[in-house]
Amino acid sequence: MMKPTLRYQLVFEGAWPMAVTFLETPRRVAAGNQLGQIFVWDLPDSPSEEPAGGKANKKREAPNVAPSRRLDGHTNAISRLAFDREHQRLVSASFDHSIRVWSLDGEPAGQAEAVLDGDPRKEEAKKTRKDDALNQPGVNVSTFLAKKILEEHPDWVHSLALSRDGQRAVSGDASANVIVWDLEAGKPLAKWKGHAWNWIVATAFAPNGESVLVSEFRYKRDDFDIPCAGFKLWGVDGTEKLDILKTQFPKLNPNDNSYGGGQVWRGWTKDGLVAVAFSPDGKLIAAGQGGETETGKVHLLDAETGKFVRDVSGHQYGITDVAFFSDGQRLATAGRDTCIRIIQVEDGKELAVMGTPRGGQFKDWISSISISADEKWIAGADISGHVAIWQIAE
Amino acid sequence: MLCNRNEHLSRRALLKGTLATTAGGLVMNWGGLQNAVLAEQLKREKKHCILLWMNGGVSQFETLDMKPGRSTGGLFRPINTNVAGTQICELMPKMARMTDKIAIIRSMKTSEVDHPGGIYLMHTGYRPSANVRFPEMGAVIAKYQGQDSADLPNFVKVSSQGDAGAGFLGPKYQPFGIGSEGGLPPFSVSNIESPIEAKRHALRSFVEDGFVAYRKSEVARMHRESYEAARRLQSARGSFNIDSEWEKNRELYGDTAFGRRCLLARRLVESGVPFIEVGQSSYDSHADNFSWHKGLVPPMEHAWAGLLTDLEQRGLLSKTLVVWTGEIGRTPSVNNRAGRDHYVRSWSTALAGCGIKGGLVYGESDADGIDVKSNPVSEGDFFATIYSALSIDPKLENLAGVRPVPLAPFGSKVVGELMG
Structure with a gap:
């Protein structure tokens, strides 16, 4: 059993961190929130015991570090962040209908003051009945603007994934549109639609770059009116290659809602397979059951045939993110139980658990995870208002 | 201030209300009187x-x-x-x-x-x-x-x-x-052929008439009304389709x-x-x-x-x-x-x-x-x-x-x- 150590808790309060990624080194992390703010933290090798950016939340168990940069431009929630190591660029997807590409080596556009510890300030102001805490200065950050803005989506961009070579991205929105992008040109290479009623809740590029995985789901239109989910492998030109959901349920009719045969797939997808990833060798697909499920599992599937291999992991109240390690033997999963787990792919054995469930159903969750390039660190965006950085290996 | 027509009771409605009150024995129920009269008038407006x-x-x-x-x-x-x-x-x-x-x-x-x-x-x-x-x-x-x-x-x-x-x-x-x-529940449709259903209804009515004749039972009246409503519904089932x-x-x-x-x-x-x-x-x-x-x-x-x-x-x-x-x-x-x-x-x-x-x-x-x-x-x-x-x-x-x-x-x- 591994023994991860919580090394940093980066305070990011007020509008829930929803996406996180390591950047070019394990010492640099970016996270985005529901307001559309993206901050970048440069972590010291030896974290100071002194908190930065105002008073520390007493519940924090590891030092805080102030961010150094803010990436400005998005105007609604950040849904996904992905870092292209080949080209050293960050790509963000947002509910403001746009995808933005950021360079991290340019000159800042300006300076700004940012307050990330809003909750303890409010608590202090309430306790003292004075606004002093609210008026304390924040932290100074350099601001940056995006190098490219991709604006073909007409609705919330729910999902984003990059090809291994970083040249292309696949994104999906809440109007069922899937777009494969040439990131350098900032132009779509292919576009297609899933089921018209659905949202594209997750996408992934196959390691060989020849196909993409697209997961569709939509929350209910009424108690018993839930459009059929979708889970398919597509060619990058939009040619359907494999209907994985149909492989599980041969009699599935995509036009069924839950009045019809819908309840069959519902048990398998729960509230959508919202977190998907290919194993590094491209042979396996991991797909996590999202939403407020009793216990969300991760389905492992044969990427060639779509056949079910086994279920692994399990997060009470649903899965939010999955990521394979480079050896393909381990899988990191995150969920609404405020835990991150590392799972042995071969047999589902749990190798490590980070965090502890914080209680009942109405608690916060880990919304996103990222594994550093050296695979010694895991970052988790926690919507209670911080980014946790765990050391998983020396 | 001028009142519109609906705000006044017609003479006929007043008489009907009085009769209904007397017949029902609802002594001292001015609300009931007022209701019966107004209800009659309102129904003519056919608002939904x-x-x-x-x-x-x-x-x-x-x-x-x-x-x-x-x-x-x-x-x-x-x-x-x-x-x-x-x-x-x-x-x-x-x-x-x-x-x-x-x-x-x-x-x-x-x-x-x-x-x-x-x-x-x-x-x-x-x-x-x-x-x-x-x-x-x-x-x-x-x-x-x-x-x-x-x-x-x-x-x-x-x-x-x-x-x-x-x-x-x-x-x-x-x-x-x-x-x-949005469809009618299955039990709302009679599986019995129409002539047989009519005979059944006639028999049931006969029995109920006899029962009600000697008893002032509200429940019996309502039971009968429910049957009547269900029967009438059969002829209007198409509205639900x-x-x-x-x-x-x-x-x-x-x-x-x-x-x-x-x-x-x-x-x-x-x-x-x-x-x-x-x-x-x-x-x-x-x-x-x-x-x-x-x-x-x-x-x-x-x-x-x-x-x-x-x-x-x-x-x-x-x-x-x-x-x-x-x-x-x-x-x-x-x-x-x-x-x-x-x-x-x-x-x-x-x-x-x-x-x-x-x-x-x-x-x-x-x-x-x-x-x-x-x-x-x-x-x-x-x-x-x-x-x-x-x-x-x-x-x-x-x-x-x-x-x-x-x-x-x-x-x-x-x-x-x-x-x-």
């Missing part, structure tokens, strides 16, 4: 009401009272409507083009914060009470706008909530419930179960049913509030807009009140599971048709939607306004035992500004 029931508590922030740029605002953006200066949520583009037809109330302030109490409250106008079984608005409207001899039920609920039913108005005004798919109309209306109402239910409601109005409640469920978004509303609101607003359009095109909107409400609103603050919880200090409803002034926004919540800033509307005011729009005096009293109970709670006021 469709209640669009947003079960679980739809969020005002994700529909009709947005707070863009505030910490309570959430993830959606406002859009302009066809009424200058009025914005609603981007999830409602079709209703944005119909805003001139509806009156939005942004200052609901009600008194039951949980579902069972809220459902009771927003169906009856009254808080639950151990002593009095208050009737739902559907039962009240069935009584004052329904036709006793109608083939179709006067109070129809389609996939909806609330179990107060007719309360002290009695089983005659109980709702006729239909499930999620929307398949023939669905294809050409699918686009108008949206290809959803709720859309089908709304089309059914229009058909029932056309067939003379005075009250139809159409429910949409699952608004209780303690988690994933934004995703849930993004799933639920577009089909709802599509059907709502389609219903208003259809009613107007058929000349029915002027005599059909369309009420849009749930049992509660949702909290300004967003919790740690991206949800909004229950809230009744300030929330929103809407009315349309039947003389309601379209394009009006009544009342205002404060900057963050935490409290009502102006013109609070209580549940009683809401019900008084609904009844008034339907030409039913909200002060009319019925007896709960020996206690006279007004249709809307004492002290309720009609929001006159909403009336055209």
Whole structure:
């Protein structure tokens, strides 16, 4: 059993961190929130015991570090962040209908003051009945603007994934549109639609770059009116290659809602397979059951045939993110139980658990995870208002 | 001040009411007298009401009272409507083009914060009470706008909530419930051949006539009435079958179960049913509030807009009140599971048709939607306004035992500004 150590808790309060990624080194992390703010933290090798950016939340168990940069431009929630190591660029997807590409080596556009510890300030102001805490200065950050803005989506961009070579991205929105992008040109290479009623809740590029995985789901239109989910492998030109959901349920009719045969797939997808990833060798697909499920599992599937291999992991109240390690033997999963787990792919054995469930159903969750390039660190965006950085290996 | 014709009792109605009172032995029941007389007159007006029931508590922030740029605002953006200066949520583009037809109330302030109490409250106008079984608005409207001899039920609920039913108005005004798919329940269709059914009915009537002749039993009378109503329904079953109309209306109402239910409601109005409640469920978004509303609101607003359009095109909107409400609103603050919880200090409803002034926004919540800033509307005011729009005096009293109970709670006021 591994023994991860919580090394940093980066305070990011007020509008829930929803996406996180390591950047070019394990010492640099970016996270985005529901307001559309993206901050970048440069972590010291030896974290100071002194908190930065105002008073520390007493519940924090590891030092805080102030961010150094803010990436400005998005105007609604950040849904996904992905870092292209080949080209050293960050790509963000947002509910403001746009995808933005950021360079991290340019000159800042300006300076700004940012307050990330809003909750303890409010608590202090309430306790003292004075606004002093609210008026304390924040932290100074350099601001940056995006190098490219991709604006073909007409609705919330729910999902984003990059090809291994970083040249292309696949994104999906809440109007069922899937777009494969040439990131350098900032132009779509292919576009297609899933089921018209659905949202594209997750996408992934196959390691060989020849196909993409697209997961569709939509929350209910009424108690018993839930459009059929979708889970398919597509060619990058939009040619359907494999209907994985149909492989599980041969009699599935995509036009069924839950009045019809819908309840069959519902048990398998729960509230959508919202977190998907290919194993590094491209042979396996991991797909996590999202939403407020009793216990969300991760389905492992044969990427060639779509056949079910086994279920692994399990997060009470649903899965939010999955990521394979480079050896393909381990899988990191995150969920609404405020835990991150590392799972042995071969047999589902749990190798490590980070965090502890914080209680009942109405608690916060880990919304996103990222594994550093050296695979010694895991970052988790926690919507209670911080980014946790765990050391998983020396 | 001039009164309109409906505000006066005709001589014939007065006589009928007096006779009814005497025959029924309802001594000292002036409410009963007044009711019988007025009920007769009102029924001639043939007004209708469709209640669009947003079960679980739809969020005002994700529909009709947005707070863009505030910490309570959430993830959606406002859009302009066809009424200058009025914005609603981007999830409602079709209703944005119909805003001139509806009156939005942004200052609901009600008194039951949980579902069972809220459902009771927003169906009856009254808080639950151990002593009095208050009737739902559907039962009240069935009584004052329904036709006793109608083939179709006067109070129809389609996939909806609330179990107060007719309360002290009695089983005659109980709702006729239909499930999620909008079709008649299987038990409503007789499997017996028509001639045999007729013989059975004749035999049953003979036996019941004999029974009732020697007993003054209310239960026996009601039992018989129920049978009669069920028999009459057989001849009007076609009104519940929307398949023939669905294809050409699918686009108008949206290809959803709720859309089908709304089309059914229009058909029932056309067939003379005075009250139809159409429910949409699952608004209780303690988690994933934004995703849930993004799933639920577009089909709802599509059907709502389609219903208003259809009613107007058929000349029915002027005599059909369309009420849009749930049992509660949702909290300004967003919790740690991206949800909004229950809230009744300030929330929103809407009315349309039947003389309601379209394009009006009544009342205002404060900057963050935490409290009502102006013109609070209580549940009683809401019900008084609904009844008034339907030409039913909200002060009319019925007896709960020996206690006279007004249709809307004492002290309720009609929001006159909403009336055209």
